[in-house]
Amino acid sequence: MYYNVLKILKEGLNDNKGWKKTWQNPEIKKKYDVIIIGGGGHGLATAFYLAKEFKIKNIAVLEKNWIGGGNVGRNTTIIRSNYLLNENEAFYEFSLKLWETLENQINYNAMVSQRGVLNVFHSDAQRDSFVRRGNSMIINGADAELFDVDKIKSIYPFLDYDNARFPIKGGLFQKRGGSVRHDAVAWGYAHAADELGVDIIQNCEVTGFKIKSGTCIGVETNKGDILANKIGCAVAGSSSVLMSKANMNLPLESHVLQAFVSESLKPFIPGVITFGAGHFYISQSDKGGLVFGGDIDGYNSYAQRGGMDMLEDVCEGGLALMPTIGKARLLRMWGGIMDMSMDGSPIIDKTHIKGLYLNAGWCYGGFKATPASGWCFAHLLAKGASHSLSENFQLDRFKNGYMIDEKGQGAQPNLH
């Protein structure tokens, strides 16, 4: 079903009775060319680009719960490409470019809003490091601007400029960054993939892999065995649990990251703002709620909920940056399970088992990567070789010493 203005007018006159399901509920086939495990943003994007760009037919996406119930619906919806290292920056800039044309590609309104991302800094040393990052962004074809305090004051008058401990000295601004409605990303990719004949199978949990003499030939699920030529795993925080069924230990720890939404307020925050002296980022949704978050709780967790000490830490950061939000009441909070890798960068690679591919290690930056992750993973699955933008995201880089450690923290996942 193709969505357009005429269709909306027609259905408006027709009591909205003609709409079909956004995606179907197909029967499971016995065998597929490619099975994607995980119906989150990355899995659905992979299936969509496999069908659209790489012309693979006969694809299934297996989701153990429902579409949009995992991390794709549990983030703070920010898109940006403001990384320092070339291996990351080129990839995330490609992702941002895909976001810019996403809605036409998938024929779905994902409310992509390039309202700008501002990272404020508070010291001379931090300014130098942000300038360096901005230059790295520009070298890789992204946009970056350095804002002085007057410029920031003119756009964001509500920040605390006179904070004695953390005075605002300026900011690194990316105009093309912004936010996207995260649920619509899941629904849109699912809709577009379904239109291209991808079978989206919900409530289908993979319980094991069928491995025959070093080759993965299918999966075991709660709905029976399904065979496939290639199997791609994109299950984020559950990656270690899933891959342990193939006797693999991954360079990952699963951690919980919380996000928070306030009651609806009149629009006053243009774009995304991040605090440079703590871990705090905030934007305002189209419904008016303040959407904000901070650091991971810092210990292994599969609970999808975190502790109050992190809520306190996040709110302290928020109040140091913009005391004006202190009177807003918190409406909702939730946790998502992050696949924290040992160097803070992702993995898009084949495994030592033939036919079994892995997409994981997104830490808490997976949402913005959704389109590029899907594209590069689809490239790997279709052609058997890495896309040039993801060729550094190898699984064995930890063994070979080619870490992509954006923060320089070493093999300590809760610091990335």
Place this chain on the structure above:
Amino acid sequence: MIIDHPLLGPRDASEFIYLGDASLLNRPKWDEEKSEDNFYKYLYLRENVAGMHKELWFHQQGDRSWLVISRNTVTHEIFKVELATEFKKNMGKSND
């Protein structure tokens, strides 16, 4: 989470710093044939279980002792808290 410190009694988890899987106490020997591979596995690979997990916590805002905590990573329920020194002794290894 409340951590029942074996010396100090119940303390809030926010006083502690988390290091990770208690298998980090099993540092491989450097002079073995497979030591390169062993150190790769030791440093970078984790079981990352959903369920019972033995893990290292440091009481930074307290007595600065290292603890080994047995905790369920799905429910956050804590079953056992031991001093890391005691834990290591019981592993039958010396403190080197």
